[in-house]
Amino acid sequence: MLDSLPSVADEVSIDTGRIAADNVVASIPEIETNGQRTNAEKLRLKIIGRQPVLDRSQQIVGYELLLRSKVLPTVKEPDAAVRRMQDEALIRCLVDLDVNRLLEDKLAFVGVSPVMLESSLLQKLPSKGVVLLVCPDQDKLEDNLLRCRELRGMGYQIALDDFEAKRGLGQFLTLASFVRVDVTRFNAIELGKLADRFLDKSSPQLLAKNVETDDDFEACYKMQFHCFEGNYFTRLRPSMPPRVDSDRIRVLELLNMVKSQEEISQLEEGFKHDAMLSYKLLRYINAPINGFQQPIRSIAHALVILGYKQLYRWLTLLLFTSGKADPRSKALLQNALVRARMTELLGQSKLLPTEREGLFIVGIFSLLDVLLNVPMEQALEQLKLPEPVMAALARREGVYAPFLALSVACEEADQEAIIEHAAACGLDANEVNTAQVKALVWAEEIDL
Incomplete structure (x- = not known):
């Protein structure tokens, strides 16, 4: 299940069939000149962004899905009409994409803005997992309360x-299952007092929003928040030592051997x-x-069946x-899987066949620094990596960089x-x- 991976018998590289020559970009030196540009305004309020939500055990339990950037405390919220337009666009987008496929066991x-709360369009979303x-x-509390009760009754x-x-x-x-708190709007004392109100087991779960650093997470964790929304787990942890231990060194050595196509x-x-490692490979x-039909019992046989490309992945x-x-x-692996697969899918119709293989590697290794904490x-x-891959990872330049940047932005x-x-x-x-x-669906199916 590695390479679109339903099985090791499948083709390792993504086969996009025949691609028109004018759609293939052989080289992308600058993001501003990446082939034929799409009209940016036609993309507004149409591409979904996501924010991961993790629980106290640091597992991803869901995503916030949105069509607008996270609103910072200093940025004025859009007016009611604009917000309703944003909400309607998001819901239609989620319905079109079949949000059920995204969910699996996640939330x-x-x-939903107050003006959108009454819309019947909400009911096009599946109730399970949403x-x-x-x-x-504040001016329509009773109406909003009745509608929330109705929606809660629908599941x-x-x-x-x-x-x-x-x-x-x-x-x-x-009625609430969660209470979400923007941690950037409170100092530590205020946040602690607010969190104390929800220590009772019958209270809704506390969800911390805008958790972007390790310090943010540690503070909220100690205050007994239940869930944490943000990309803090994809950042380096300066206060922690490097995580380059003997097990990872062994895998890095094998990666270099495979890249060199040794016997x-x-x-x-x-x-x-x-x-x-031998056990995991045979499993x-x-x-x-x-x-x-017959179990593969030898390491050599397993290596021959996998081949260099799939073994590397x-x-x-x-x-x-x-x-x-x-x-x-x-959580870091899951994020890396989604990033790698999405980067690969974004670039598969834009790059030459000989260049596509690097897309997945760029995506997965773009979090190598966080994994090793260096x-x-x-x-x-x-690692022994081709120069175009190194350029994308070290300098965010070259043929792969725009597709990686788009994956990260999402x-x-x-x-x-x-x-x-x-x-x-x-x-x-x-x-x-x-x-x-x-990419999200594919990442859910991977089992190491």
Whole structure:
């Protein structure tokens, strides 16, 4: 299940069939000149951004899905008419993309403005797994409360958004599964007092919004927040030591051996030095999805079946699950998988066949610095990588950089960056959204 990976028998590289010559970009030296640009304004309010939501065990339990950038405290909120237009565009987009496919066992947090709350369009969303982020209108509390009760009765979960202990919200708390708090709006003392109100087990779960650093997470964790929204787990942790242990060094060595296409006998010897690696390889190759009637019992046989390309991909993913246990490793791997697959899908119709293989590697290794907790330049010193891949990872330049930048912009819900990079890549909204959905679904299916 590595390469679009339903099975090891499948073709390793993505086959996009015949691609018109004028759609192929052989080289992208600058994002501003990435082939034929798409009209940026046509992309506005059409491409979904997402923000991960993690629980206290550091597992991704859902995503906020949005068509607008995260609103900073200093930025004025749009007026009611504009916000309703944004909400309607998001819901239609989610319905068109079949949000059920995105969910699996995860939650989809969807912002709903007071003016949108009454719309029947909301009911086009599936009730299972959808959490409606509601910020009640102080002038229409009774109407908003009745509608929330109705929606709760239909099976939707309610999250009270941007909670600031305003008057009249007590009855909303009895309906809410979550209370979301923007941690940038409070100092530590204020935040602690607010969190203390929700220590009772019968209270809604506290969701911290805009958790962007390790310090933010640690503070909210100690205050007993239940969930954390933000990309803090994809950042370096300066206060922690590097995570380059012997297990990861072994995987890095094998990656370099595979990249050099060393003999199968040499690769086999490398695996035999690590019983756990050998076990994981045989477990993967004998997974039911691969459909072998007779079990594969030898390392050499498994290596021959996989081949160099698929073995390299499998090892890149294994890099994230090797080494000393870290509660964030699984979330980081999941994020890396989505980023890698999305980068690959975005570029597959724009690059020459010989260039496409690097897209996935660029995406997965773009979080290598975070995985090892060292600067990217230092992390890359341990790998033999082609120059175009190095350029994208070390300097965010070259043929792969625009597609990586677009993937990152989507996961950071940076709408202006999403629009700019999508336009520069010559991609329309449907292509970007479809790639994101496929990447999220694909990442859920990977089992190492």
